[in-house]
Amino acid sequence: MSTESTVQAFRASLLHFHADPAFTADAHTWIEDGLLVVEDGRVKAAGDHAALLPTLPPGAPVADYRGKIICPGFIDTHIHFPQTDMIASPAPGLLPWLDTYTFPTERRFEDPAHGRATADFFLDELLRNGTTTALVYCTVHPGSVDALFEASAARRLRMGGGKVLMDRHCPDFLRDSADMRDSQALIERWHGKGRAMYAITPRFAPTSTEAQLVATGELAKAYPDTFIQTHVAENQDECAWVGELFPQRRSYLEVYEHYGLMRPRAMFGHCIWLDDTDFARMADTGAAISHCPTSNLFLGSGLFDLARADNAGAPVSLGTDVGAGTSFSMLQTMNEAYKVARLKGSYLPALRMFYLATLGAARSMRLEGTIGNFVPGAEADFIVLDPKATPLLARRTAHSDALEETLFALALLGDDRAIQATYALGRRVHERGAAAG
Numbered sequence: 001m002s003t004e005s006t007v008q009a010f011r012a013s014l015l016h017f018h019a020d021p022a023f024t025a026d027a028h029t030w031i032e033d034g035l036l037v038v039e040d041g042r043v044k045a046a047g048d049h050a051a052l053l054p055t056l057p058p059g060a061p062v063a064d065y066r067g068k069i070i071c072p073g074f075i076d077t078h079i080h081f082p083q084t085d086m087i088a089s090p091a092p093g094l095l096p097w098l099d100t101y102t103f104p105t106e107r108r109f110e111d112p113a114h115g116r117a118t119a120d121f122f123l124d125e126l127l128r129n130g131t132t133t134a135l136v137y138c139t140v141h142p143g144s145v146d147a148l149f150e151a152s153a154a155r156r157l158r159m160g161g162g163k164v165l166m167d168r169h170c171p172d173f174l175r176d177s178a179d180m181r182d183s184q185a186l187i188e189r190w191h192g193k194g195r196a197m198y199a200i201t202p203r204f205a206p207t208s209t210e211a212q213l214v215a216t217g218e219l220a221k222a223y224p225d226t227f228i229q230t231h232v233a234e235n236q237d238e239c240a241w242v243g244e245l246f247p248q249r250r251s252y253l254e255v256y257e258h259y260g261l262m263r264p265r266a267m268f269g270h271c272i273w274l275d276d277t278d279f280a281r282m283a284d285t286g287a288a289i290s291h292c293p294t295s296n297l298f299l300g301s302g303l304f305d306l307a308r309a310d311n312a313g314a315p316v317s318l319g320t321d322v323g324a325g326t327s328f329s330m331l332q333t334m335n336e337a338y339k340v341a342r343l344k345g346s347y348l349p350a351l352r353m354f355y356l357a358t359l360g361a362a363r364s365m366r367l368e369g370t371i372g373n374f375v376p377g378a379e380a381d382f383i384v385l386d387p388k389a390t391p392l393l394a395r396r397t398a399h400s401d402a403l404e405e406t407l408f409a410l411a412l413l414g415d416d417r418a419i420q421a422t423y424a425l426g427r428r429v430h431e432r433g434a435a436a437g
């Protein structure tokens with residue numbers, strides 16, 4: 001194997017962000033005939049093809065993706081890999097869905113071989129959909145975390161994940177305890193190793209005893225650059241239950257704050273039934289929101305209020321929440337986010353949706369400069385979008401001159417078919433139509 005530096009380049013239209021288009025004019029960069037230059041898996045430059053081509057070393061390969069759009073890989077900030085096999089399992093609401101499908105499905109991860117096989121499928125499905133980074137729930141079994149990180153290391157992906165913590169209100173076969181030694185050992189084994197990022201993962205307040213929440217908060221304090229992920233205020237029955245279990249707390253979100261679980265790198269899934277004080281605490285503590293529209297519509301959980309989160313300055317990103325979510329595609333997640341915003345009386349432009357799925361998510365996770373855009377030195381995780389991927393997309397985008405219109409068509413009509421190729425650290429990890437590896 002050569003140890004020389006390797007430069008390669010990719011010619012296409014380029015799209016990436018340096019700010020949130022909801023708050024800043026000219027938040028994005030669009031280069032019609034662009035060149036993305038990658039060296040040793042990192043972005044070296046992103047600019048005009050004509051200007052950058054002469055800067056390439058002689059013989060550097062240039063992939064020709066003219067007619068396509070290259071943008072940073074999508075970042076899914078809330079997904080459950082063990083629920084892959086139960087996607088599209090209908091239930092009258094969150095709590096019966098958990099009892100009927102989720103807990104029996106997660107039990108199967110007692111078997112490490114099942115964990116690894118599912119992780120392999122799961123990651124390939126993410127890559128087929130253009131998602132290069134995700135914050136992933138595993139199960140209570142430590143082996144499920146090893147399975148995820150071994151499979152993502154094999155693909156050289158930047159992935160976050162962690163062992164679910166739950167020690168009450170769940171079946172005995174999934175119950176753990178307030179003893180954090182398993183989670184601590186997993187942090188030591190994986191966090192910061194290669195591209196792995198550990199996420200401390202209390203499932204949600206109802207399935208943790210006070211002792212477990214205390215221990216979880218201490219762990220989060222001891223490892224301040226780890227991630228935290230949990231669910232909050234997804235469903236009204238769940239909210240009422242939390243009110244009964246924690247009567248001394250002002251709100252559901254305040255339960256987490258009380259135990260030290262609101263801090264930078266904490267990602268809260270759903271956030272539908274929060275009030276303005278909660279949204280303000282999100283902004284003040286540096287915690288972030290993962291909005292999961294396909295899941296919320298599927299389970300009938302409610303409609304997330306993006307404008308309210310924006311008004312409070314709370315950071316928002318998008319999550320699929322598979323298996324309650326109904327698609328691995330961040331394009332389909334944008335589609336549903338758009339409609340949820342409409343039902344809440346606001347309008348979500350396509351540029352904002354692409355921001356939320358790239359730089360917005362990276363910022364929410366405190367990974368700006370590492371992933372999410374094409375600043376020099378960023379890891380070269382990117383996707384090639386095909387605006388003519390299907391006959392309908394081709395017909396619709398044939399007469400769309402404006403970028404917003406093309407991106408809107410991709411978000412509303414696109415899915416895995418619109419992802420021509422996916423690259424991680426400058427290496428192709430998915431190509432549409434290629435035989436599955």
Ligand code: GUN
Nearest residue numbers: 102203204231295321324
């Ligand atoms: N709340 C607690 N656990 C879960 C889960 O697995 N999925 C969703 N959507 N909500 C939850």
Ligand code: ZN
Nearest residue numbers: 080231269321
């Ligand atoms: Zn979830």
